[in-house]
Amino acid sequence: MRIGVPQFPGSCDEVDALLAAGHVGDAELLWHRDRDLKGVDAIVVPGGFSYGDYLRAGAIAGLSPVMDAIADFARDGGPVLGICNGFQVLCAAGLLPGALLQNQDRRFVLRQVELSVETTDTDWTSAAEPGQLLSIPAKHQSGRWWAPSELHAEIADQDQIVFKYAAGGNFNGSLDDVAGVCNEGRNVVGLMPHPEHAVDALTGSTDGLVLFRSLLEGATNV
């Protein structure tokens, strides 16, 4: 398993994503100006503030050459995970439904949250149990997931809501407590909390590993 992590100017959590992905495979950085994905088997779009997020979170990164290639990779069914800013980038690039707005209190907040796994039928949650609770840190200023009611109803209907904040944990005001969603093909998943920061008991929790382990299940199923 080879996993690519695109690095944009302003990325912050790319090394953390490399380390986490390293638990299940070889991980390497991909440069934002390159279209060459170096033949990787999966992509993790990392957190941070790509291009400073000055226009709108994820907006500029969504237009970068590497994201062009990642969009093709995703359309061909390749597994893509977007974490935090990566989720914002995937939404901005049209690969995931909805948008991420400023938190309801308009502040950056870091908090260890409980996520419930709403579906295990994705490339990134197949190793989890339905309804499993994961303790994972969230840290962002623009993490309030939102979609027009028709779109929200449609993706709920199609089981595309992958993670929800557990009861009482929706600190950013996300619609319907949504913390993460997937595309119709179920190979592209994005979430605001940081599973790559939950892979080592010494730094808090290992609950995030299940996302990366799901990749291996997918690979053996092929």
Place this chain on the structure above:
Amino acid sequence: MSESSALPAPRDLPAGATPEGDAPGLENAKALGLTASEYDLVVEKLGREPVQVELAMFSLMWSEHCSYKHSKKLLGTLPTEGPAIVLGPGENAGAVDVGDGWTVAFKVESHNHPSAVEPFQGAATGVGGILRDIFALGARPIAVLDALRFGEVDGDVPHPSLAAATDATSDGAVPGAASAIEPTSGVGGAGDTATTPAPSIGDDDGESGRRRSRFLLDGAVRGIGHYGNSIGVPNIGGDLYFEGPYETNCLVNAMALGLVREERLIRSAATGVGNVVVLFGAATGADGIGGASVLASAELGEDDASKRPTVQVGDPFEESKLVECSLELLERDLLVSLQDLGAAGLTSAASEMASKGEVGLDLDVALVPRRMEGLEPFEVMVSESQERMLCVVTPDKVDEVIAVTDKWDVHGTAIAVVTDTGSFRIFDGDAFVGDMPIPALVDDCPLYDIFPEKPTASIYPAPPRRIADGLDAGAALLALLGSSNIADRRPLFEQYDSIVQSRTVRRPGQTDAAVLMVPGPASRFSVGGGADAGAGHPSVAPEAGASGDGTSAASGPISGVGVSIDGSGRRVAADPYVGTIWNVLECAANLACVGAEPLGLTNNLNFGNPEKPHIAWQLTEAVRGLGDACRAVGSPVVGGNVSLYNEGTTGPIYPTPVVGMVGKVPDVAVTSPVGFASEGDLVALAGSFAPQLALSELAKLEGGAIPDGLPDWDLERTAAAIAAVRDTVREGRLNSCHDVAEGGLVTALAESALAGGVGATVELSAFAPDDADGRASLFGEAPGGFVVTGSAEALAVLAERTAVTVIGTVGGSALCVRCADQAVNVSLAALSEAHGALARLFA
């Protein structure tokens, strides 16, 4: 941008050539902060009157901020040698050896006056500036901490729960101002704050002052978060005090740590005649012109809003590219030396590089990329535009250096050449506009003696009364927990990213000192990329047989560092010598709770105007205390910062020596949390602890005046107690460990109960000096005391080395304490509600 075909070359000038232009003269020199005698000395050094560029550069280099002319003699008395010291004072930051060839570089720096004028950008650029000091050494920034001091934010009301109710309405006036400082609105939004009127100070019973303090707090916290969060460096700790004397002169001190292989540390000396000086990063504008001389080296006054153009605007995105670019340049071995541009911009950076290398420079300001038209040569030389770096490069490597800067979009430009003239010669194209001997600029600023004199009476008014005398112990505890100096800091620190880079083993609030894995998480797993993997960008390979469940972690101890920053000003106001010792001991005690042995210390001396005898006395006594305490705890000084002239319209700040300490943790998996861990554990008071009420937070709430002097302190005995606790923590014997600080023993017990989510029952005899009713034992303060929990055996081991008194048992859902006439019986829920009082400041 990358046309480097014609590199800057030394200029041929006819013998006796002097710079063009008229000399602005003495009156202009005074307006820039030089004294008449300093001006005469400049004239003597140059052999003529300085022209405009020269006058601007001398006024900055000879400012207090750059020359330390009132403090340099004192600082020379501090201990700077120790077995772990790799880099002492004098470079951009100090550095200590943390083992296996790794060094941790660290330094604290103030951005007080900019933050008092414009808190968001002032604090943000404070973080940006200290980070540049770190990566200018070739070190990857791995952590930020901050020490913040503001005026009072609580009203004069009898109980904090009432304060929460009344302030909820008065706070409504603030968010309008604060909302203009939305971090994600970026530079544009941030710029708007320059036109947002800050609440001003009036005489409406102090409420407008408190409102302004809340505005400054909110802006500074947003600014620190904005910069640190956006650049991907975790903010792992800090401290926060609210005291009246900071109302018109808040303090924002930021400390940063970086990680680098010892052999990769790079110095800042410009060497090699003919080598080229390349400027990279942001373009130069008119922001921050005169910041060091006008803002940092004078007292604040009523018209500070008009000084906003001297506050710089920060761009963390630009800096994050600068970090990566600088580290890549060093990784590829392309640089002779590297220096950041901070206070006094190009003037300071270039002349200090030349001074250290004992060379001259020919610099052409016409080559400096601008973000605006019409800048005069002197403005280019003194601009404090942020996010710029300067490096010295051999001519053959210039193209490669510029290519790397282009890759990171921080386009480099060759602007100067190293010469053998010993002079800093400035050109504007063909025009010769400045010529100064480097030693005159950097070393020849006169150093001043200060004339200390102890004031006959306290220069600080007593704080306003908040609670009645003799409140029963339970009510007093609740009032303390809800007071702004003790209330839970979570609403503040959860606005910071404390976990990025995956080194943070103990998050803020979990332990008394922050704990980082060093070199880093990469060493925990099988990682490619060799020795640099921890600091660089590793490529990662799975360990053979990795199960993906975290069990592949390497076994054995995981090395790291513990870090803390401390510095209460009130105790230093009472007694500058003993108070400073207390600050150092508190910092060492915090490290002890995570088993960290001090390696080195950085300090930020925040004081008033040293030309006044009583301030000179505070400064002199504090530095004496700092030196004695550093020697006692075995923590030499690796460098620091001096911030003087911290006086607002209502007088000087409390003298505030802030100390940041880095200690070695042999195994980061073995630390003791603040919180009680298991029901049935014994609770003990450990250490060398003789608390007194006179200076306590309780006395402050009761409106008590600051005492004149603190009792002499047995420094060696306290240091020994701290070492004993540290070693016992390292042995993994203590299930919790928390040093007794503000609010005394009973507050420490409450904090451990809240952090652990479990109560305790405690009974003890009064032990404080002259304490008949038990009040001083429960609420008195002093360094050297710890609340520890563990088994009887564990406590017996600790008792072999320091005093240990078993005082109770962990358990239940309330804190029950009896001591002589005092009795506390409060539920965890009630403690928790009081402790959460700070949230309303960030609503």
